[in-house]
Amino acid sequence: MMNNEKSFFRIGDNPLKTREDLVIALEQLTDPLRPFYSKGGSRLEIGKTGASYSAATAEMEGFSRVLWGLVPLLIGGGDSELWDIVLDGIRHGTDPSHEEYWGEVKDYDQRLVEMAVFGFALAAIPEQIWLPLAPNEQDQLYRWLNQINAHPCYDCNWLFFNVLVNIGFRKIGRPYNAGQLESNLKRMDDFYLGEGWYSDGINGHSDYYVPFAIHYYALLYAKLMEQEDPERSRVFKERARLFAVDFIGWFAPDGSALPYGRSLTYRFAQSAFWSAVAYADVEGFPAGVVKGLVLRNLRWWFSQPIVDADGVLTIGYTYPNLVMAENYNAPGSPYWALKTFLPLALGVDHPFWKEEELPLPAIPAVMVQKPAHLVIVRDSVSGHVAAFNSGHLYTNEHTHTSAKYEKFVYSTSFGFSVPRSEWGLSQGAFDAMLALSERGDNLYRVRRQNLESEMIDNVLRSVWKPWANVEVQTWVVAGLPWHIRIHRVETGRSLDTAEGGFALGQENEMLSKIDVAGAMASTAWGTSAIKDLLGCRKGELVWPNANTNLLHPRTVLPMLTSTLEPGIHWLASAVYGCPSEGALDIQADQADEVLKHSPEQDLKVKFSEGTLTIVTHFGREIVLNI
Structure with missing residues (x-):
């Protein structure tokens, strides 16, 4: 069973002021998951409610989404007791002969979504996720992920999943689909509305998928590919700077943000954009303002009853609630919220952590x-x-x-x-x-x-x-x-x-x-x-x-x-x-x-x-x- 001293129940006592506080918060969110990993480590079964895809895919999704928190932790020089489980899970999940194999994907498959964080990890921490694998295990991971180049994604923020996987391949020296990568990046320009805003696809809505998906992935690209693609990286940062001026208006002084649109069970992913702004060093608001936006939003969320008796995030908003859920909300889906822990990629000595947290600046009425x-x-x-x-x-x-x-x-x-x-x-x-x-x-x-x-x-x-x-x-x-x-x-x-x-x-x-x-x-x-x-x-x-x-x-x-x-x-x-x-x-x-x-x-x-x-x-x- 989980260690109660590290359980989520104590997070209300966490002041969430420092980098170490954020590390502890991540542990409090992820440690309760340990008993729910499958024997081979490749699946996370934390509930029985259904989604539009199979239970096996839902369990793979849960495995994947935890990485949005663990990868930044490792980038910033930290470690996690879960990482050995993660590596075993990758070995078994990508092995076609293993009973926990993640399977062959189809067009518009949910597993295409879950590949994105692997691309991010390959690009950012190959020494942690790639080099520990034996040559045949590397081949299996590459082959499984490369399915994304043979299957279409939806014509919206999903196009960035292919981008992240291919820049991961590029960074580790494996063949990648440069044509598809470039095509998807150009397609994102078609979604751009000006003033920093995108729509989530042609005639799509401009909701949280703009900050916590499109801008978030664009800023990952800008940081990881700044040397190889400096002009596009500059454009992505400039668009994020423009967007920030409007998006800050969605946040209240107490740290809460507007509940609007779909996918609200991702909860504190509301502030993931600001985490990406810090990670990519986007100019604009002072670092103390950005830091305050992230930490206040997390503090607000951690004061809500959003976990069950085991300390596991539930489907819902401020309380467990399937009535408001999407058809694609599986038990592990809420862990997409861990994208907000991206500032942990900034090491202990990074200037961001030395900045004083600042309140919201003056915002027009x-x-x-x-x-x-x-x-x-x-x-x-x-x-x-x-x-x-x-x-x-x-x-x-x-x-x-x-x-x-x-x-x-x-x-x-x-x-x-x-x-x-x-x-x-x-x-x-x-x-x-x-x-x-x-x-x-x-x-x-x-x-x-x-x-x-x-x-x-x-x-x-x-x-x-x-x-x-x-x-x-x-x-x-x-x-x-x-x-x-x-x-x-x-x-x-x-x-x-x-x-x-x-x-x-x-x-x-x-x-x-x-x-x-x-x-x-x-x-x-x-x-x-x-x-x-x-x-x-x-x-x-x-x-x-x-x-x-x-x-x-x-x-x-x-x-x-x-x-x-x-x-x-x-x-x-x-x-x-x-x-x-x-x-x-x-x-x-x-x-x-x-x-x-x-x-x-x-x-x-x-x-x-x-x-x-x-x-x-x-x-x-x-x-x-x-």
Whole structure:
């Protein structure tokens, strides 16, 4: 059994300030895995839940993903008691005659993903991973990895897996596919949107796959190939420098980052980009700022219940949760988060470790990030960060795509919710969404894909059609703690409507208020409210199904509901969200004040007879005829 003195349960006592603290944290994450390695060492079986690929592939994935933490440790001069197991696992996993052989891969195979870290290791620490192998074992590893040159990867961040394997081959003097390597690198340029941003494939989303995948691999390339390919390495670093200026806005002062998009079970991979910035020595923010971003994010994550009784990372976000998981999340998948330990590649005497950790620098209160379709707003008082979303013209059709990419706002303090089903408001958990159902049907549709999507300063507009004969135009005026939403609904059918505010964590004590103006709730985690601005909807509180929200297993959701007959209708609401730090932040006799407040004045939105005028954060005027 594992050594309890090194178990993850003590990580809350780890101050995570120094390099040694980071080494200890890595041990606390990886030592509990020791009992779960297979007899031959090539597989890691830490759970029985399924993914879209076989259990054998999932166990190989678990083996591979631990290396994202161990390889940087070895680069920086450290060692791990797991490394002998790793070498045995490589010997047996690449031996076709062994019962634990990793197998022959297919096109678009998950094992192609897992090859990337081997390429990184071959390029960076051949003396640790290549030279200890006998000549026949080297041949077997090379042959197994070289399958990536005979099978296509998906046309997105996956193309970098081939790049990393081939630069590994090049560094150890083995034949490599220079043509494919160059072709894949050029294809990444096709994904570049400017201002440091990529999309994850043509018409793909700009989510965490930009920082923790595309930029991360590009910076590995820039560091490892700086002598052989100096110009491309320079370009990759410059793009990362530009991206950093926007991406820093996704992080709150307490170390948390925006929950947005897919693959959020990779958790502290959120800060892996900053680890790669440090590793590749990208100019821009001072090293102390970069160091603080990584360490605060890790400290925030290590204060969450993200491991099981054995100290093994679970699938989920701030707690174990299969409801929000992707089809490709196997038990070992979360260990991709170990990519954030890349600064361990910087040795004990590296200047990075001598820098004082610095807080976040001054960040604009409103950041317009057009390539990502987001406006980032910061509340300087509470530290709350919210990303307002104009929506996308394309969808990746992954699990819960609408919840992960089409809500009106995403929040560091309130997270977001995914549905258990679209049947009813409790199962749908429609926070930050307008949900529409045919009258009496109780089966709801939300924004899934947009016909139009645009941003004018802090005002976001989209056009979407939940049915062929129902068109919704939505305007969101971004702000904190209040924001405003306006919808023009042109419908050819009778509809039930429901619009949710922020989902609020709820365990025991709660204060609430429901009246003709709307609904509000306050718990130890903060206050959430929604109020109607046109007098055509009623307020209510909905208790979504358990485990639908990423941050809290149980939530309460203020909501506005109404019915619409065929025709044209305007809906307008003001939505409030303010976090607190462990105590009810509003008293019963103050509840009325939230719903009586006029946020239209704060956000410069004026209703007059037949007209709605919006003055944007930067002074431009938008006039709507309602």
